[in-house]
Amino acid sequence: xxxxxxxxxxxxxxxxxxxxxxxxxxxxxxxxxxxxxxxxxxxxxxxxxxxxxxxxxxxxxxxxxxxxxxxxxxxxxxxxxxxxxxxxxxxxxxxxxxxxxxxxxxxxxxxxxxxxxxxxxxxxxxxxxxxxxxxxxxxxxxxxxxxxxxxxxxxxxxxxxxxxxxxxxxxxxxxxxxxxxxxxxxxxxxxxxxxxxxxxxxxxxxxxxxxxxxxxxxxxxxxxxxxxxxxxxxxxxxxxxxxxxxxxxxxxxxxxxxxxxxxxxxxxxxxxxxxxxxxxxxxxxxxxxxxxxxxxxxxxxxxxxxxxxxxxxxxxxxxxxxxxxxxxxxxxxx
Amino acid sequence: xxxxxxxxxxxxxxxxxxxxxxxxxxxxxxxxxxxxxxxxxxxxxxxxxxxxxxxxxxxxxxxxxxxxxxxxxxxxxxxxxxxxxxxxxxxxxxxxxxxxxxxxxxxxxxxxxxxxxxxxxxxxxxxxxxxxxxxxxxxxxxxxxxxxxxxxxxxxxxxxxxxxxxxxxxxxxxxxxxxxxxxxxxxxxxxxxxxxxxxxxxxxxxxxxxxxxxxxxxxxxxxxxxxxxxxxxxxxxxxxxxxxxxxxxxxx
Ligand SMILES: Nc1ncnc2c1ncn2[C@@H]1O[C@H](COP(=O)(O)OP(=O)(O)OP(=O)(O)O)[C@@H](O)[C@H]1O
Ligand SMILES: [Mg+2]
Numbered sequence: 131x132x133x134x135x136x137x138x139x140x141x142x143x144x145x146x147x148x149x150x151x152x153x154x155x156x157x158x159x160x161x162x163x164x165x166x167x168x169x170x171x172x173x174x175x176x177x178x179x180x181x182x183x184x185x186x187x188x189x190x191x192x193x194x195x196x197x198x199x200x201x202x203x204x205x206x207x208x209x210x211x212x213x214x215x216x217x218x219x220x221x222x223x224x225x226x227x228x229x230x231x232x233x234x235x236x237x238x239x240x241x242x243x244x245x246x247x248x249x250x251x252x253x254x255x256x257x258x259x260x261x262x263x264x265x266x267x268x269x270x271x272x273x274x275x276x277x278x279x280x281x282x283x284x285x286x287x288x289x290x291x292x293x294x295x296x297x298x299x300x301x302x303x304x305x306x307x308x309x310x311x312x313x314x315x316x317x318x319x320x321x322x323x324x325x326x327x328x329x330x331x332x333x334x335x336x337x338x339x340x341x342x343x344x345x346x347x348x349x350x351x352x353x354x355x356x357x358x359x360x361x362x363x364x365x366x367x368x369x370x371x372x373x374x375x376x377x378x379x380x381x382x383x384x385x386x387x388x389x390x391x392x393x394x395x396x397x398x399x400x401x402x403x404x405x406x407x408x409x410x411x412x413x414x415x416x417x418x419x420x421x422x423x424x425x426x427x428x429x430x431x432x433x434x435x436x437x438x439x440x441x442x443x444x445x446x447x448x449x450x451x452x453x454x455x456x457x458x459x460x461x462x463x464x
Numbered sequence: 465x466x467x468x469x470x471x472x473x474x475x476x477x478x479x480x481x482x483x484x485x486x487x488x489x490x491x492x493x494x495x496x497x498x499x500x501x502x503x504x505x506x507x508x509x510x511x512x513x514x515x516x517x518x519x520x521x522x523x524x525x526x527x528x529x530x531x532x533x534x535x536x537x538x539x540x541x542x543x544x545x546x547x548x549x550x551x552x553x554x555x556x557x558x559x560x561x562x563x564x565x566x567x568x569x570x571x572x573x574x575x576x577x578x579x580x581x582x583x584x585x586x587x588x589x590x591x592x593x594x595x596x597x598x599x600x601x602x603x604x605x606x607x608x609x610x611x612x613x614x615x616x617x618x619x620x621x622x623x624x625x626x627x628x629x630x631x632x633x634x635x636x637x638x639x640x641x642x643x644x645x646x647x648x649x650x651x652x653x654x655x656x657x658x659x660x661x662x663x664x665x666x667x668x669x670x671x672x673x674x675x676x677x678x679x680x681x682x683x684x685x686x687x688x689x690x691x692x693x694x695x696x697x698x699x700x701x702x703x704x705x706x707x708x709x710x711x712x713x714x715x716x
Contacts, residue, residue: 217552220551220552221551222551281551346562346565346570347570349552349554349562350562350565352551352552353550353552353554353559353562354550356514356545357545357548357562359513359514359534360512360514360538360542360543360545361538361562361563361565361566361616362533362534362535362536362537362538362539362565362566363534363565364534402553406552406553406554406555406558406596407552407553407554408552408554408555408558410570411558
């Protein structure tokens with residue numbers, strides 16, 4: 131074929147500059163939020179005490195920095211997982227918590243508490259991830275065998291499925307007197323990010339990074355089986371890899387800080403409005419907004435009833451539910 | 465060369481494709497014609513390996529398509545389906561760029577980018593390349609999908625009713641384009657068409673199908689004739705020649 135691409139230089143340079151500027155703005159916002167998250171808290175460390183009190187630095191480094199890092203990793207990963215499953219299912223209204231993934235991870239966690247009470251955090255994570263894998267795979271197979279007309283059906287089905295698993299989990303936990311320990315895991319709460327559990331978040335980050343590398347394949351799988359096959363991709367293999375990634379990340383997040391609800395639903399949808407669904411383009415922004423929104427909810431949750439903290443699962447749950455309802459009403463409320 | 469041997473496919477016990485032997489003409493534009501439900505789309509899907517045959521096989525240059533590695537097949541054969549709907553929100557340029565996926569595995573080189581802009585230019589979509597597909601008209605979307613197949617730049621390209629929802633100017637442009645792509649680059653293009661005048665004007669060969677069987681394979685000039693078309697469609701059709709060109713009058 132004859133080459134006929136003449137993209138004017140200035141155009142490219144300009145858009146490069148624009149990208150750079152946007153990236154700088156995004157980075158700046160994230161930096162401000164991170165600093166705010168580091169400094170706001172019940173054990174008030176201010177800039178003044180940082181200058182004068184040597185202990186303040188210890189508190190900052192030992193408790194605050196890991197906490198903020200955990201928020202960023204969990205927020206980013208949850209949002210990216212949402213974006214990935216939405217491509218895999220070709221549906222905008224699913225995320226790990228509306229397809230049974232999280233409930234099955236918690237179920238796995240409970241089984242771990244029951245049968246391997248002394249397991250190391252890593253072992254717990256693997257059991258939770260295995261639970262998440264089986265649940266997600268079951269849900270995906272269900273969606274592929276039962277053709278559903280309305281785009282609202284998959285999330286409703288997922289929520290119902292998750293509800294059944296959740297009820298089973300509660301019942302067993304109740305019978306074996308594990309309610310307390312289970313609920314300590316299940317709401318997203320960053321006030322107790324324990325040292326040895328916290329390392330697992332790096333695994334979540336690494337697996338999320340793997341998902342990022344495969345972004346094109348997930349986007350392509352979202353164009354439908356036939357298009358994907360026509361371009362040499364095996365959609366079922368991509369689905370299996372996607373399920374594994376989502377299960378791994380969900381497992382790690384559930385056993386560390388608890389899954390943040392709605393984030394994976396709201397963030398990709400907000401970004402898709404102006405950036406579209408090509409993950410290669412949208413993921414950087416999805417990651418950014420996921421982190422920013424998490425930090426924002428966290429700061430808000432710590433200031434609003436000061437000196438008491440509102441767990442992020444609660445703040446994000448309320449904010450996310452409102453945005454989600456708005457989205458649905460916009461799309462279907464006519 | 466695309467060869468078909470004893471190819472059979474049935475749905476719920478009803479045969480929809482049954483072709484004992486067929487060799488697709490190599491090079492040029494081959495039109496597949498036939499009434500609704502004749503099995504045209506099913507045949508294309510079998511060739512493109514989107515469906516599994518009930519028996520027999522499709523051979524691409526002597527090798528069964530089922531034995532190809534997926535990416536190898538995607539580098540040699542591209543296919544546009546009859547109905548293209550997406551739930552994903554993609555820009556035209558992104559969609560067309562995915563046509564390069566089998567070649568670049570998601571890491572486009574300058575050559576890939578050049579192919580993409582060339583394909584966009586060929587279907588006259590360069591102006592609209594940054595628009596989202598769900599914000600386009602049906603015909604514009606169809607052209608974007610055609611561009612994706614062109615960007616895949618394969619030796620064999622199958623198009624199932626590519627003129628769907630195109631206005632006359634773009635329909636003519638697409639047929640000219642396929643014709644010239646086949647001519648200048650030596651590609652083999654197979655198109656399912658319903659508009660017999662387009663077949664008469666732009667196809668080199670015709671494969672006529674009815675009820676899952678191939679009724680006739682012939683050069684277009686020979687296949688566009690009243691008795692065959694009547695037999696195919698059970699409709700009165702008048703074929704006339706004016707200034708050396710063949711016209712099909714289907715209006716009774
Ligand atoms: N997935 C399927 N399940 C059951 N029957 C099918 C399926 N796909 C196609 N058929 C049947 O197979 C026959 C051939 O279908 P096909 O789509 O190949 O026809 P076609 O020649 O492309 O028709 P059209 O001109 O309407 O596109 C039809 O009778 C159709 O009802
Ligand atoms: Mg058809």
